[in-house]
Amino acid sequence: MTRLRCLCFLALLVLAPGGATASRGGGHRHGPAAHDYRDALAKSILFFEGQRSGKLPPSQRMSWRRDSGLSDGSSAKVDLTGGYHDAGDNIKFGFPMAFSMTMLAWSVVEFGGLMKGELQHARDAVRWGADYLLKATAHPNTIYVQVGDATKDHACWERPEDMDTPRTVYKVDPSTPGSDVAAETAAALAASSLVFRKSDPAYASRLLARAKKVFEFADKHRGSYSSRLAPYVCPYYCSYSGYQDELLWGAAWLHRATKSPAYLSYIQVNGQLLGAGESDNTFGWDNKHAGARILISKSFLVQRVAGLREYKGHADEFICSMVPGTPTDQTQYTRGGLLFKLSDSNAQYVTSSAFLLLTYAKYLAFAKQTVTCGGAAVTPHRLRAIARRQVDYLLGSNPSGMSYMVGYGARYPRRIHHRASSLPSVAAHPARIGCSQGFTALYAGGANPNVLVGAVVGGPNEQDQFPDQRNDHEHSEPATYINAPLVGALAYLAHSYGQL
Numbered sequence: 001m002t003r004l005r006c007l008c009f010l011a012l013l014v015l016a017p018g019g020a021t022a023s024r025g026g027g028h029r030h031g032p033a034a035h036d037y038r039d040a041l042a043k044s045i046l047f048f049e050g051q052r053s054g055k056l057p058p059s060q061r062m063s064w065r066r067d068s069g070l071s072d073g074s075s076a077k078v079d080l081t082g083g084y085h086d087a088g089d090n091i092k093f094g095f096p097m098a099f100s101m102t103m104l105a106w107s108v109v110e111f112g113g114l115m116k117g118e119l120q121h122a123r124d125a126v127r128w129g130a131d132y133l134l135k136a137t138a139h140p141n142t143i144y145v146q147v148g149d150a151t152k153d154h155a156c157w158e159r160p161e162d163m164d165t166p167r168t169v170y171k172v173d174p175s176t177p178g179s180d181v182a183a184e185t186a187a188a189l190a191a192s193s194l195v196f197r198k199s200d201p202a203y204a205s206r207l208l209a210r211a212k213k214v215f216e217f218a219d220k221h222r223g224s225y226s227s228r229l230a231p232y233v234c235p236y237y238c239s240y241s242g243y244q245d246e247l248l249w250g251a252a253w254l255h256r257a258t259k260s261p262a263y264l265s266y267i268q269v270n271g272q273l274l275g276a277g278e279s280d281n282t283f284g285w286d287n288k289h290a291g292a293r294i295l296i297s298k299s300f301l302v303q304r305v306a307g308l309r310e311y312k313g314h315a316d317e318f319i320c321s322m323v324p325g326t327p328t329d330q331t332q333y334t335r336g337g338l339l340f341k342l343s344d345s346n347a348q349y350v351t352s353s354a355f356l357l358l359t360y361a362k363y364l365a366f367a368k369q370t371v372t373c374g375g376a377a378v379t380p381h382r383l384r385a386i387a388r389r390q391v392d393y394l395l396g397s398n399p400s401g402m403s404y405m406v407g408y409g410a411r412y413p414r415r416i417h418h419r420a421s422s423l424p425s426v427a428a429h430p431a432r433i434g435c436s437q438g439f440t441a442l443y444a445g446g447a448n449p450n451v452l453v454g455a456v457v458g459g460p461n462e463q464d465q466f467p468d469q470r471n472d473h474e475h476s477e478p479a480t481y482i483n484a485p486l487v488g489a490l491a492y493l494a495h496s497y498g499q500l
Contacts, residue, residue, distance in 0.1 A: 035395045037494035040408050042118055044487050047406075047454030048104075048125040050420065051480055053092060053160065054082035054132075059124070064425035064450045068160035069167065072147045076169040078139070080147050083132030087479040088418035090163045091153050094136060094145035095225070095237045098184040099285040100480035101129035102253070103352070105191035106295075107488030110359050112195070114495035122487060123195060130192040130207055133185055137214050145181045145225060146170040150236055157438035159423050164435070170232050178225025179243035182218030183250035184288070186211045190253040208257055215250050218243075241280070241287040248274040249288035252295045267296060268307055276314055281321045281330075282341070283352045285481045290318045294356050294363075301367040319360055320373035322353060322386065327374025336399040336464040339390055344474045347404060347459040348482045350390050355485035357387040358492050384496075391489055394456060399464045406478070407453035414447035415470040417477035421452040422470060442471055456482045 049062040053069040072092070073080030086096045108115070108122050115122055136144040149166040156165055172178030189211035196204040226238040248271060255263035275289055276296075283290035297315040299305040320328035334340050341349045361380035364370065371378040396403040396411070403409035406416060416422070422441045423433055428449065448470075455478035460466040466475060494500045 033493075033497035033499065034392045034397055035493075036499065037391075037490050037497060038118075038499040040395055040405060041115070041487065041490035041494050041500075042121070043405060043408055043454035044456070044483050044490055045118055045121045045125055045454065047452065047456075047478070047483050048084065048128070048480065050452045050455065051084040051086075052082075052128060053085055053090075062453070064427065065420060066161045066426045068163065069147070072167050073135075073144070073169055075167065076144070076171070078144060078169070079135055080132070080144055080169065082128065082135065083147075084129055084480055085160065086481070088416070088421075088473065088477045089150075089153055090158070090160045090165070090419060091148035091150050091236075092132075092146065093150075093233070093237050094143070095181045095184060095233070095239070096285040096479070096481050097129060098133060098181065098188040099288075100484045101126060101133065101188040102184065102191045102249075103355070103481065103484035104129070104487060105188065105195050106359075107355070107485060107491065108195045109191065110362065111488045111491035111495075114491045114500055116500050118491070123199065126192050126195050127203075130189065133188055133192075134206070134210060137185060137189075137210055140213070141217050141221075142171055142173045143178065143182050143185060143214065143217070144169055144171045145178060145229070146233060150232065156435035157419055157423075157442045158433055158435055159420055159426070159438075161420075161426050162432050162434075168232075170229055172225050172229075174221045176225075176228045177221040177223030178229070179218045179222045180239040180246045181225045182214055182221075183243065183246035186215035186218060186250040187246070187253040187288075189214060190250070190257040193257050211254060211257070215254055218250060219247060237285065239286065241289075244274040245288040245292065248276060249292040249295075252292050255299070256295065264299075264305065264307065271296075271311075276311070279317065281318050282349070283356060284348050290356065291352075293318055294360050297360070298363050301363040301369065315360060316371045316373075319357070319371050319383065320378070322357065323371075323373050323376075323378050323382065324386070326376045326378065329373075334460070334462055334464045336393065336460075337389060338393045338398065338460065338464065340462055343461060345458040345477065345479060345482065347394065347456055348479065350394060350459070351456070351482055351484075351486040351489065354387040354390045354489045357383045358489055361387075387489060388493060391486070391493060394459070394486075398460070400460070400466060402466060404457055404459050404466070406455040406457070407451055413457050413466070413468050413476060415445075415468050415476065416448060416452060416455060416457055417470055417473045418448070418452055418455070421448040421450045421455075424449050444470070452478065454483065456486060458482075 149168045152165045189207045193204040193207035224239045251266045293314040296311040300308040321330045361383040365380040394404045396409045403412040458475045
């Protein structure tokens with residue numbers, strides 16, 4: 001389980017200098033690609049099948065996994081089967097799961113048209129998460145936000161198929177508010193509705209209707225979920241940044257999905273109170289301000305909603321903080337060129353930043369605009385270059401020559417911090433592996449027996465070094481919120497190099 005500390009006071013997001021780029025207009029680049037982005041895209045989506053909980057479908061491609069968590073929710077007399085494990089443990093944490101689904105859906109919304117044969121797989125991954133979020137929000141004014149006792153789960157090292165730790169259910173309701181997790185869930189449902197608007201309009205309508213109700217609950221009953229649930233959700237997924245960012249983020253997604261004047265008015269009236277102009281340039285499962293600025297800016301740049309002009313300025317400030325060589329540059333990166341914010345699961349900031357850069361470049365190109373960073377004009381072409389450099393580093397263009405995506409390239413992490421991957425599969429070892437018995441695998445030196453294809457781990461340290469040790473969760477643990485934004489970035493790059 002990736003443990004993160006307070007991010008709100010950290011330095012601004014940073015990126016390394018960019019190299020050669022895809023074409024300015026988003027067409028194919030003339031010249032060889034550094035990587036097989038199409039292969040990486042397919043694997044980044046496949047990873048989500050390895051994180052599934054519940055009754056696996058006949059179409060399951062990660063064949064070493066089996067059904068798990070089939071009684072989840074029964075202690076509270078609700079059906080909470082399905083969904084995803086966020087990282088390398090067996091808990092279902094609703095906060096990062098919802099954010100992962102928002103970002104995976106956004107990847108499909110922005111770049112799904114470029115995915116070709118991978119589009120259906122991406123939709124399947126979104127639907128698996130969205131189906132679970134519908135279950136978690138089935139009761140009015142209640143959201144089930146976690147399944148499993150994290151402390152007891154972490155005291156064991158066992159396969160999801162074997163787990164016998166308490167599957168305790170935690171919820172938010174009017175007496176135990178959780179605007180952060182509720183608004184993020186609303187965002188995920190609204191974003192997912194856009195994914196299915198054309199392919200399954202009835203399902204999309206159901207998702208959107210639920211998103212509206214969940215957001216109404218989040219806004220009416222305000223409070224942070226980790227205030228009351230701290231013993232159970234902290235230090236794993238505390239809401240360090242508060243709930244204001246999620247309310248703005250949720251409203252932004254509902255505005256995009258509905259085009260309703262009500263959500264536009266909400267953003268205009270409440271935006272500044274909810275932190276729209278704050279200079280916290282982090283973006284991840286906890287803090288959504290930067291993502292909200294980019295998302296809302298589309299309404300001004302593409303839909304020409306004049307009342308949201310200020311969000312172009314807010315988005316520019318965030319983007320300018322990531323452009324090396326400009327007066328506004330506040331970048332920090334390793335000697336090898338990797339964005340580096342935090343030793344714990346740093347890759348999540350690499351992938352989320354790359355996605356936002358590519359998405360904003362798309363909006364700017366449509367509007368035929370640039371960004372002015374301290375007097376320096378920055379084009380969409382330049383933003384794409386910075387994003388590509390970060391993706392390339394993760395795929396192997398780095399001092400170690402190592403891909404940080406499992407199963408991609410000749411060298412990749414072999415001993416990832418992941419229970420299901422590190423223990424023999426049920427097919428290979430049908431007998432149960434007990435709670436304590438599994439720790440032998442945690443500290444063993446050999447490669448994981450099950451290859452979690454597509455998993456992107458936390459990545460190297462500040463010196464570009466990666467020890468590839470299973471008990472090093474900061475660097476060796478994968479997470480759904482690392483992969484989710486990477487899916488969109490890889491789709492763009494694969495298309496721009498003519499691989500799709």
